[in-house]
Amino acid sequence: MTDRIELVVLDMAGTTVADGGLVEQAFSRAAEELGVEPGSDDHARKLDYVRATMGESKITVFRALFGDEDLARRGNAAFETAYAELVDGGRCAPLPGAAETIGRLRGEGRTVVLTTGFSRVTQDAILDALGWRDIADLTLCPADAGRGRPFPDLVLAALLRTGAADDVREIAVAGDTSYDMLCGRRSGASVVAGVLTGAHDEAALREAGATHVLVSVAELPDVLAGFAATAGAGMRR
Numbered sequence: 001m002t003d004r005i006e007l008v009v010l011d012m013a014g015t016t017v018a019d020g021g022l023v024e025q026a027f028s029r030a031a032e033e034l035g036v037e038p039g040s041d042d043h044a045r046k047l048d049y050v051r052a053t054m055g056e057s058k059i060t061v062f063r064a065l066f067g068d069e070d071l072a073r074r075g076n077a078a079f080e081t082a083y084a085e086l087v088d089g090g091r092c093a094p095l096p097g098a099a100e101t102i103g104r105l106r107g108e109g110r111t112v113v114l115t116t117g118f119s120r121v122t123q124d125a126i127l128d129a130l131g132w133r134d135i136a137d138l139t140l141c142p143a144d145a146g147r148g149r150p151f152p153d154l155v156l157a158a159l160l161r162t163g164a165a166d167d168v169r170e171i172a173v174a175g176d177t178s179y180d181m182l183c184g185r186r187s188g189a190s191v192v193a194g195v196l197t198g199a200h201d202e203a204a205l206r207e208a209g210a211t212h213v214l215v216s217v218a219e220l221p222d223v224l225a226g227f228a229a230t231a232g233a234g235m236r237r
Contacts, residue, residue, distance in 0.1 A: 013118070014176035033075070055178070101221060168187055176200060
């Protein structure tokens with residue numbers, strides 16, 4: 001058993017970055033380009049699926065929704081374009097306390113990796129819009145890891161790329177969706193924290209395996225301090 005978290009893997013949209021409904025807006029634009037009529041039952045059903053699978057790789061979502069590789073790729077490209085336009089239009093901001101939290105975690109000697117279900121192009125657009133290019137030790141998207149959430153690849157890629165921990169139990173994962181929780185649990189992380197600033201509520205996060213549910217990511221450093229104290233006491237018994 002470990003008494004210290006060395007690697008912290010943080011989601012972006014909804015966890016450290018305010019989403020503000022941008023995913024839904026970008027999806028609606030993309031779906032319309034593929035012939036889905038706004039306001040139709042088909043649009044409503046597809047949007048419900050997008051909400052339920054927040055955190056998953058977006059190309060995977062489009063494949064599930066449209067069942068055709070060409071349509072999925074067209075839809076994903078349209079989504080990425082629409083999302084980038086919204087970001088460029090100033091519709092992107094850090095969540096309160098997020099930057100300070102990342103700084104505190106790194107100041108405590110922990111390695112911080114930012115992850116996303118978006119493509120690298122979109123992830124970089126967000127990082128540039130926020131001035132966050134150097135805020136973390138590493139940033140990863142699904143293409144960097146092999147598979148996106150809910151698979152454990154992003155977390156394990158963060159471990160392999162940084163070499164920050166000797167054991168998966170020295171990892172903490174934080175995110176706002178059920179898929180973030182599944183990804184964290186499947187990776188073997190000791191702390192899998194759900195935050196209530198994004199897509200899914202406490203019940204959904206706990207059902208997916210959250211070890212902690214936080215009002216915001218700003219609470220995470222104190223959770224990790226508490227984890228160290230509790231684990232250390234257990235090891236001394």
